[in-house]
Amino acid sequence: MADLPVYTDADPSLAELLATHPHLSTDPLCGLMLEGVALNAIADALGTPCWVIGANTLRQRLKRMQTAMTDAGLDVRIHYAVKANDHLSVLSIIGQEGYGADIVSGGELARTQKAGIPAQRVVFSGVGKSDAELEHAIGLGIGQINVESAEELEIISAIATRLGKQARITLRVNPDVDAETHAKITTGLADNKFGIPFANAAALYARAFTLPGLRPVGFATHIGSQILSTAPYHAAYARIADLVRSVRASGLAVEVVDCGGGLGISYRNEVEGQPEALAGAMRAELGDLGLRLSIEPGRWPIGPAGVLLSSVILRKEEGLPSPFLVLDAAMNDLVRPSMYEAWHGILPLAPQDFSQPVAPIHVVGPVCESGDTFARDRLLPPLGRASRIAILDTGAYGTVMSSNYNSRPLASEVLVENGQWTVIRHRQTLEEMWQDETLPAPPTGKA
Numbered sequence: 001m002a003d004l005p006v007y008t009d010a011d012p013s014l015a016e017l018l019a020t021h022p023h024l025s026t027d028p029l030c031g032l033m034l035e036g037v038a039l040n041a042i043a044d045a046l047g048t049p050c051w052v053i054g055a056n057t058l059r060q061r062l063k064r065m066q067t068a069m070t071d072a073g074l075d076v077r078i079h080y081a082v083k084a085n086d087h088l089s090v091l092s093i094i095g096q097e098g099y100g101a102d103i104v105s106g107g108e109l110a111r112t113q114k115a116g117i118p119a120q121r122v123v124f125s126g127v128g129k130s131d132a133e134l135e136h137a138i139g140l141g142i143g144q145i146n147v148e149s150a151e152e153l154e155i156i157s158a159i160a161t162r163l164g165k166q167a168r169i170t171l172r173v174n175p176d177v178d179a180e181t182h183a184k185i186t187t188g189l190a191d192n193k194f195g196i197p198f199a200n201a202a203a204l205y206a207r208a209f210t211l212p213g214l215r216p217v218g219f220a221t222h223i224g225s226q227i228l229s230t231a232p233y234h235a236a237y238a239r240i241a242d243l244v245r246s247v248r249a250s251g252l253a254v255e256v257v258d259c260g261g262g263l264g265i266s267y268r269n270e271v272e273g274q275p276e277a278l279a280g281a282m283r284a285e286l287g288d289l290g291l292r293l294s295i296e297p298g299r300w301p302i303g304p305a306g307v308l309l310s311s312v313i314l315r316k317e318e319g320l321p322s323p324f325l326v327l328d329a330a331m332n333d334l335v336r337p338s339m340y341e342a343w344h345g346i347l348p349l350a351p352q353d354f355s356q357p358v359a360p361i362h363v364v365g366p367v368c369e370s371g372d373t374f375a376r377d378r379l380l381p382p383l384g385r386a387s388r389i390a391i392l393d394t395g396a397y398g399t400v401m402s403s404n405y406n407s408r409p410l411a412s413e414v415l416v417e418n419g420q421w422t423v424i425r426h427r428q429t430l431e432e433m434w435q436d437e438t439l440p441a442p443p444t445g446k447a
């Protein structure tokens with residue numbers, strides 16, 4: 001793996017995007033295909049916008065992660081980060097394949113249970129777990145709680161004692177390491193809200209052994225998301241290894257280290273994070289300590305597996321320096337470009353569009369914000385009203401970050417598996433959008 005992301009000024013061409021997305025292909029009659037299924041057929045049946053996830057891509061990428069760990073001689077448990085894509089169909093694949101889950105809320109915990117992932121395979125992270133969430137998790141016998149503050153340690157001890165249970169905990173340590181990613185998704189710097197300050201971790205770990213209702217088993221760390229270099233992983237794990245050695249020297253047992261998630265993918269032309277390099281960092285820094293290791297990947301396994309299908313509502317070019325392609329998908333569907341200036345590949349669906357000359361165009365949604373922009377000056381063939389496109393690499397942090405902004409219904413979702421496609425969520429109806437709202441009761445008497 002190249003240690004640094006490779007950026008060039010040029011956007012990848014349509015052919016290059018196809019080459020870097022092996023689950024996508026083009027057919028001379030059907031156009032763009034995902035895992036052998038024509039995306040136009042899905043859009044014909046369900047309309048757009050519509051999310052499509054390739055189950056085999058998800059399975060293969062998880063398997064590649066597990067194999068990378070095994071090949072490095074490591075015993076590593078994979079806890080899929082539910083926040084990346086929490087659909088029950090996705091979670092049931094995770095459960096069937098024998099992986100565990102990393103959760104950050106009671107809602108995510110409930111989803112893992114509904115999808116059949118045993119509570120013992122679930123790890124609970126997060127900087128502010130409510131009492132009710134902790135009670136539920138401890139009551140279920142959750143596999144591990146990653147404690148993120150001194151106060152939370154006391155709260156968990158009190159709740160577990162009240163329930164007559166032992167909570168298996170690690171301390172999530174903030175190693176103060178720069179993950180070299182977007183500031184909004186950096187979590188391992190000292191002034192980020194996450195984790196226990198490195199300098200306090202050993203003393204707090206010792207305190208955990210003195211509190212009732214706790215079974216301290218080790219440490220966790222997670223330095224951020226969309227990480228493309230292995231250097232930050234080495235730096236973070238080296239610090240955790242130092243911590244393990246020093247608390248062991250003081251006579252305390254350390255059984256596990258949870259190495260977090262964060263491995264990045266190639267959205268534009270970056271070299272994607274390599275599980276083998278991650279495994280190498282884990283082995284180099286933590287491999288000789290006799291620990292059981294785990295990871296919490298979200299984006300890497302599922303990001304590339306998904307696309308968002310959309311149709312062009314119209315083209316707007318009169319009197320403009322640069323034309324606009326207005327889609328029926330918007331920032332309420334996929335917020336990443338507006339929130340992080342994220343670059344997502346865009347491919348046309350029609351077969352003939354792959355051989356047309358390309359020209360720059362701004363690609364926007366219909367929401368009333370200028371930030372509702374998917375791409376600026378994107379080189380695309382001459383698309384117009386009713387043309388369809390796929391926005392790539394939207395399997396992670398896509399549907400889960402959708403909203404009803406501008407009273408736009410949530411889009412439908414499809415799972416492709418073994419050449420077949422199934423609707424896994426129908427487009428939200430207007431009634432479903434407002435079903436939880438109530439009108440104030442009419443006044444009953446005179447004022």
Ligand SMILES: Cc1ncc(COP(=O)(O)O)c(C=O)c1O
Binds near residue numbers: 125225261298
């Ligand atoms: C604690 C924790 N674990 C795992 C993840 C998953 O990260 P990613 O999707 O980048 O693998 C996150 C998100 O950054 C997280 O906060």
Ligand SMILES: N[C@@H](CCCC[NH3+])C(=O)O
Binds near residue numbers: 083185225340
């Ligand atoms: N939502 C972010 C990732 C956040 C990771 C969670 N801690 C994204 O879309 O890139």
